[in-house]
Amino acid sequence: MSALTHLLAGLVGDTVARIVLGVVFIMGFLTFNVLFLIWLERKVAGHIQRRLGPMEVGPHGTLQTVADMLKLLSKELFTPVAADRFTYLLAPILVFMPTLCVASLIPVGDAPAFAEMPYGLILITALSGLTVISIFMAGWSSNNKYAVLGGLRSVAQVVAYEIPVLLAALSVVLIAQTLDLQQLGDTHNWLHLFGLPMPYVVAEPVAAVIFFIGITAETNRAPFDIPEAESELVGGFHTEYSGMRFAMFFFAEYTNMLVLGALGATLFLGAWRGPLLPGWLWIILKAYAVILLMMWARWTFPRLRFDQLMSFAWKLLIPLALANLVVTALVVGLAA
Amino acid sequence: MTAVTSVLRGLRSLLVGMGITGREFVRPAVTLQYPHQRPDVSGWGGPIELVTFPETGTHDCIACNACARICPSDCFKIEGKRPEGARKMRATKFLIDFSTCSLCGLCIDVCPTDTLQYSKRYDEAAYRRVQTVNDLLTPFGEDPYLTGKLK
Numbered sequence: 001m002s003a004l005t006h007l008l009a010g011l012v013g014d015t016v017a018r019i020v021l022g023v024v025f026i027m028g029f030l031t032f033n034v035l036f037l038i039w040l041e042r043k044v045a046g047h048i049q050r051r052l053g054p055m056e057v058g059p060h061g062t063l064q065t066v067a068d069m070l071k072l073l074s075k076e077l078f079t080p081v082a083a084d085r086f087t088y089l090l091a092p093i094l095v096f097m098p099t100l101c102v103a104s105l106i107p108v109g110d111a112p113a114f115a116e117m118p119y120g121l122i123l124i125t126a127l128s129g130l131t132v133i134s135i136f137m138a139g140w141s142s143n144n145k146y147a148v149l150g151g152l153r154s155v156a157q158v159v160a161y162e163i164p165v166l167l168a169a170l171s172v173v174l175i176a177q178t179l180d181l182q183q184l185g186d187t188h189n190w191l192h193l194f195g196l197p198m199p200y201v202v203a204e205p206v207a208a209v210i211f212f213i214g215i216t217a218e219t220n221r222a223p224f225d226i227p228e229a230e231s232e233l234v235g236g237f238h239t240e241y242s243g244m245r246f247a248m249f250f251f252a253e254y255t256n257m258l259v260l261g262a263l264g265a266t267l268f269l270g271a272w273r274g275p276l277l278p279g280w281l282w283i284i285l286k287a288y289a290v291i292l293l294m295m296w297a298r299w300t301f302p303r304l305r306f307d308q309l310m311s312f313a314w315k316l317l318i319p320l321a322l323a324n325l326v327v328t329a330l331v332v333g334l335a336a
Numbered sequence: 337m338t339a340v341t342s343v344l345r346g347l348r349s350l351l352v353g354m355g356i357t358g359r360e361f362v363r364p365a366v367t368l369q370y371p372h373q374r375p376d377v378s379g380w381g382g383p384i385e386l387v388t389f390p391e392t393g394t395h396d397c398i399a400c401n402a403c404a405r406i407c408p409s410d411c412f413k414i415e416g417k418r419p420e421g422a423r424k425m426r427a428t429k430f431l432i433d434f435s436t437c438s439l440c441g442l443c444i445d446v447c448p449t450d451t452l453q454y455s456k457r458y459d460e461a462a463y464r465r466v467q468t469v470n471d472l473l474t475p476f477g478e479d480p481y482l483t484g485k486l487k
Contacts, residue, residue: 044361047361048357049360050360050363052367296357297354300353300356301350
């Protein structure tokens with residue numbers, strides 16, 4: 001990697017070389033990740049229902065998503081006549097951008113992240129809130145009642161669930177005394193049990209559960225997938241999208257899962273720390289463990305009704321997260 | 337108090353649900369990979385076929401048309417010929433239209449020489465209607481009685 005950076009730096013200068021290589025590397029990994037996660041989702045769904053999932057394309061169906069992607073690429077890009085054309089075309093492009101920015105902020109080892117930030121956590125929470133705007137753009141510009149309803153639901157849901165996610169993350173920040181994701185991996189801030197550093201999930205189990213529920217809702221996944229509830233809203237906000245534009249929403253959803261899973265791993269599961277394996281592998285494994293749990297939940301629970309979803313967030317999760325934050329603050333304040 | 341207990345009970349029910357799907361997740365799949373794996377068809381009665389008797393190495397259809405007469409769907413068209421000097425007829429054509437056959441098995445019951453039986457075939461789909469009409473004598477080739485090899 002560094003040899004390649006040097007080679008490129010001779011041609012276009014150091015900063016540009018770093019940015020180009022970083023973007024290429026992150027985009028490449030995210031593309032691979034989406035293809036892998038869709039395959040994994042279908043495998044998990046299959047085995048939970050005692051089926052096998054995709055088996056025909058490649059060994060154990062591993063190339064199934066590549067085939068699906070080629071199919072989507074060759075499909076007609078359909079634009080409704082009454083759609084708000086500019087917004088309609090912009091939404092699938094924009095939906096992917098915030099996740100890409102967030103992906104470059106997460107540290108994967110002792111070396112600084114691709115985009116190093118002393119206030120990384122704030123930037124991440126701000127950026128991940130942007131995804132919902134493009135989802136609403138998609139729903140609104142399609143000029144379709146189901147799409148609008150899906151977009152509206154998505155906004156209401158993300159607004160409601162971002163609060164508990166933030167409060168849960170904040171309770172970790174109170175213990176770690178930092179907003180820098182890099183320093184969250186510093187073991188000397190961690191809780192020590194029997195002389196061993198414990199990841200923040202040990203100190204903050206309630207916050208970890210709230211965070212997990214919150215990111216499941218933020219990624220619009222079952223049981224919180226009412227913005228695209230197939231049985232009532234056709235496809236929700238992406239009803240009118242076809243071909244690669246539809247695939248972009250899929251792409252964004254699965255990338256968002258990875259990014260928020262990695263953020264959860266950074267906050268609660270001890271970042272990239274772990275024995276034997278290198279740091280980048282540990283954070284990927286931890287993120288995938290969180291994602292596997294999300295998939296497991298998706299194929300277990302039925303979808304919530306909209307009012308249940310809202311009252312769950314406002315009446316249960318937010319008070320609980322607030323109480324947890326207050327207790328954490330008291331403990332940290334008294335211990336200091 | 338009831339709110340707290342209902343939340344706790346709900347949480348427990350979620351965990352129980354996860355436990356059930358988790359258990360199913362690790363159990364082996366029951367899918368049959370159809371073209372690669374074939375199902376067990378020992379109990380299955382498919383479209384009829386002619387029995388090959390080991391003593392003669394051929395069927396024993398005498399073209400009596402009993403099956404054609406009893407068939408509720410009118411599937412059969414059978415022609416026969418009497419070999420020279422023989423008492424029994426031999427079938428020369430045994431057409432059956434599987435698209436109308438309902439696998440009722442009356443022909444098997446009525447056959448006087450017991451030369452009809454259910455086959456084990458189950459994937460008889462075809463693209464054209466004419467492909468559903470088959471001559472059951474085709475696999476037997478030349479009739480040894482009619483050519484005089486057997487008396």
